[in-house]
Amino acid sequence: MLLLLSAIFVITLVSVLGYSMVGWAPFEMRWRDALLGAMLPGDGDRPGFDDIDLREFWAIYDTHAPPLVRIGLRAATWFLTFLPLFVSGCRKPFFRLDADRRDRFLRAASSSRFYLVRQLMMTVKTFAAFGYFSNGVVRGLFGIPSGTPGPTTWSNG
Amino acid sequence: MDGAAVRGREKLACDVAVVGSGPAGASAARVLARAGARVIVFEEGPFARFRDFPSDGFTAMAKFYRDMGASVLMGNAPMPFLQGRAVGGGSVINGAISWRLPRDVYDEWVLNDPAIGDAIPWDEIDAATDEIEKDLNVLPTDDAVAGPNNLLMAKGAEALGLEHRRISRYTRGCRGLGRCLQGCPEGNRLSMDLTYLADACAHGARVLSSVEVGGILVRDGRAAGIVGRASGGGTVTCEAGRAVVLAASAVQTPVLLMKNGLRHGPVGLGFQGHPGTSMIGWFGDPVRVWTGATQGHEVTGMRKEGLKFEALGYDIAVAAARLKSAGRAFAEEIRALDHWAAWGACVRAKGRGRVGAGFGRASVRFSLLPEDVFRLRRGVRVLGEMMLAAGAEFVTPGVHGWHDKVAQRAVMARFEEEGPLDPRAYTMVLTHMFGTCRMGADPSKGVVRPDFRHHAVDGLYVADSSVFPTNTGVNPQTSIMALATICGRRIAAGTGQ
Numbered sequence: 001m002l003l004l005l006s007a008i009f010v011i012t013l014v015s016v017l018g019y020s021m022v023g024w025a026p027f028e029m030r031w032r033d034a035l036l037g038a039m040l041p042g043d044g045d046r047p048g049f050d051d052i053d054l055r056e057f058w059a060i061y062d063t064h065a066p067p068l069v070r071i072g073l074r075a076a077t078w079f080l081t082f083l084p085l086f087v088s089g090c091r092k093p094f095f096r097l098d099a100d101r102r103d104r105f106l107r108a109a110s111s112s113r114f115y116l117v118r119q120l121m122m123t124v125k126t127f128a129a130f131g132y133f134s135n136g137v138v139r140g141l142f143g144i145p146s147g148t149p150g151p152t153t154w155s156n157g
Numbered sequence: 158m159d160g161a162a163v164r165g166r167e168k169l170a171c172d173v174a175v176v177g178s179g180p181a182g183a184s185a186a187r188v189l190a191r192a193g194a195r196v197i198v199f200e201e202g203p204f205a206r207f208r209d210f211p212s213d214g215f216t217a218m219a220k221f222y223r224d225m226g227a228s229v230l231m232g233n234a235p236m237p238f239l240q241g242r243a244v245g246g247g248s249v250i251n252g253a254i255s256w257r258l259p260r261d262v263y264d265e266w267v268l269n270d271p272a273i274g275d276a277i278p279w280d281e282i283d284a285a286t287d288e289i290e291k292d293l294n295v296l297p298t299d300d301a302v303a304g305p306n307n308l309l310m311a312k313g314a315e316a317l318g319l320e321h322r323r324i325s326r327y328t329r330g331c332r333g334l335g336r337c338l339q340g341c342p343e344g345n346r347l348s349m350d351l352t353y354l355a356d357a358c359a360h361g362a363r364v365l366s367s368v369e370v371g372g373i374l375v376r377d378g379r380a381a382g383i384v385g386r387a388s389g390g391g392t393v394t395c396e397a398g399r400a401v402v403l404a405a406s407a408v409q410t411p412v413l414l415m416k417n418g419l420r421h422g423p424v425g426l427g428f429q430g431h432p433g434t435s436m437i438g439w440f441g442d443p444v445r446v447w448t449g450a451t452q453g454h455e456v457t458g459m460r461k462e463g464l465k466f467e468a469l470g471y472d473i474a475v476a477a478a479r480l481k482s483a484g485r486a487f488a489e490e491i492r493a494l495d496h497w498a499a500w501g502a503c504v505r506a507k508g509r510g511r512v513g514a515g516f517g518r519a520s521v522r523f524s525l526l527p528e529d530v531f532r533l534r535r536g537v538r539v540l541g542e543m544m545l546a547a548g549a550e551f552v553t554p555g556v557h558g559w560h561d562k563v564a565q566r567a568v569m570a571r572f573e574e575e576g577p578l579d580p581r582a583y584t585m586v587l588t589h590m591f592g593t594c595r596m597g598a599d600p601s602k603g604v605v606r607p608d609f610r611h612h613a614v615d616g617l618y619v620a621d622s623s624v625f626p627t628n629t630g631v632n633p634q635t636s637i638m639a640l641a642t643i644c645g646r647r648i649a650a651g652t653g654q
């Protein structure tokens with residue numbers, strides 16, 4: 001298994017390094033967004049990652065992300081997209097899985113015994129959280145105004 | 158002056174060129190400007206107006222952190238190391254925690270190299286620190302703005318009988334907006350751009366933002382100036398008649414020296430830091446870690462064991478990313494995000510690493526020693542027990558291979574014995590860095606002399622925490638400022654010139 005993981009990772013890295021500095025290809029964006037959306041799904045009541053306007057978030061990413069960050073997110077996208085092919089009960093790329101299988105895969109991968117898998121999952125989760133909470137509407141749901149908030153008066157003694 | 162506007166070749170002249178505008182560069186620049194020297198400070202990052210600081214963590218990290226906060230050090234536990242990149246350096250995005258250099262740490266330094274005691278007497282550090290505390294209005298966090306995350310830590314520490322206190326911070330009029338790590342939107346945190354750099358400019362100094370210094374000009378064995386690349390595409394050359402002061406941080410300063418072929422002494426070696434890990438816990442009442450004084454309470458009772466605990470306030474996105482789950486469970490946990498508290502343990506690690514300059518960029522290697530991992534395990538145990546004692550319904554240590562949730566103190570207490578010994582099982586971040594251009598009388602053991610002068614190049618000084626012989630076990634900004642102030646005084650007095 002370790003060998004297999006290393007092989008997928010090396011292939012991923014080579015493909016990713018090749019054009020890390022150019023924008024995302026449309027198919028890659030679909031893979032990436034499938035992962036981010038499943039990482040933080042909506043539930044009718046609250047919006048999920050897929051439901052919010054992320055144009056500003058990706059614009060900031062495009063302007064500021066250093067090579068290391070671009071490589072990291074790209075590597076995570078490719079690797080986690082194809083890892084389910086080798087997982088029993090999945091056997092398809094991530095974007096082809098139904099919602100339940102996506103969820104089960106993510107849960108298992110986040111506590112994988114392989115350090116590399118956990119780190120790549122962490123990358124996806126961090127991006128999902130940063131993207132989600134960069135949105136003013138979402139912040140508003142948690143009582144955080146986009147401008148300057150008021151003073152804290154809470155005290156539990 | 159803003160390097161974004163520099164498109165051609167800019168030629169400047171001054172007495173002292175300072176590279177880096179963080180606590181070290183600002184402190185040295187201020188003393189020198191006040192002494193009448195013509196000072197120019199060069200800063201790679203942008204100038205940030207405090208009203209422009211974003212409320213969300215992602216935008217703040219993109220704009221004001223080096224590598225968007227994703228610089229990673231490699232070793233037996235790869236972890237991010239965070240650094241500010243803006244006029245004011247780390248002081249613009251840090252927790253505002255102020256600690257005096259502990260006397261026992263200074264004594265260790267002097268024991269190993271008595272020349273340090275002669276060159277930098279304790280009384281001078283003490284007096285410089287008094288002035289800094291006065292200038293930056295360093296005071297314990299007011300309970301009225303502390304917020305639950307801090308107040309609960311006081312309760313937990315009290316229950317465990319651990320020595321604890323309100324954190325002394327450099328703020329004025331702090332309203333507990335919990336946004337220190339994104340940049341204080343009201344300018345209540347007294348960062349360098351608002352204080353020492355402003356004062357240096359009032360005494361004639363100039364600050365050039367968005368200029369990355371790459372070259373140190375050396376003529377006849379003497380530092381004669383710097384060459385930098387402006388973000389506008391131009392180049393800036395500055396002749397410095399008296400001195401060049403490197404204050405680019407314990408990671409970038411050695412890289413600058415190495416890039417310029419100045420590989421004398423243990424440059425880049427001896428890197429030390431304070432790896433930090435966090436504990437989160439679920440409380441019945443809302444905590445909202447993103448509100449209240451960002452870091453307002455600390456446990457100091459185990460400092461001499463190499464452990465310090467702090468309440469951790471941060472942006473809601475960071476709070477979410479720390480949760481253990483993924484997918485639907487993650488979305489579900491996020492709904493109750495306001496009930497989680499977050500505290501951190503900061504380890505005075507004995508391990509030493511190295512900073513390299515491959516392809517002109519910093520690469521850091523650092524591994525924890527077994528004794529550091531034992532200390533880390535103790536830290537996680539104490540954090541968990543303290544949180545449960547404060548009333549958490551359960552805690553999430555976030556350590557791979559151990560319980561995801563712990564509700565009983567007795568279980569948490571077992572962590573010190575049972576916790577994994579593989580450092581990669583822990584999630585850690587490093588924010589305090591030291592030791593990569595150590596001071597020392599012996600040129601084979603020190604890059605600079607105990608009076609901050611480079612051993613091989615006259616007129617070249619290092620003012621940041623690169624010169625610290627060891628890590629300090631406490632938050633370093635105030636100690637860095639005290640030593641850099643003394644460095645500035647030595648240059649002003651012309652010592653050794």
Ligand SMILES: Cc1cc2nc3c(=O)[nH]c(=O)nc-3n(C[C@H](O)[C@H](O)[C@H](O)COP(=O)(O)OP(=O)(O)OC[C@H]3O[C@@H](n4cnc5c(N)ncnc54)[C@H](O)[C@@H]3O)c2cc1C
Pocket residue numbers: 176177178179180181182199200201202239240241242243244245246247248250251252253254255256338368369370371404405406407409410413452588589590621622632633634635637
């Ligand atoms: C998130 C965070 C929270 C922290 N909280 C605390 C706290 O609460 N209390 C505390 O005491 N410490 C804290 N620290 C640590 C503290 O901020 C640093 O130890 C301190 O800022 C180091 O000061 P410095 O001047 O040596 O370096 P820095 O503050 O890193 O400043 C160096 C400056 O030099 C610039 N620079 C680098 N290379 C070049 C170059 N080639 N040309 C031009 N400019 C260059 C950088 O952009 C940077 O602005 C925190 C750090 C972080 C990241």
Ligand code: SF4
Pocket residue numbers: 253328330331332333334335336337340341342343344345346449450451
């Ligand atoms: S806690 Fe808030 S008001 Fe206080 S200094 Fe930090 S950001 Fe400013």
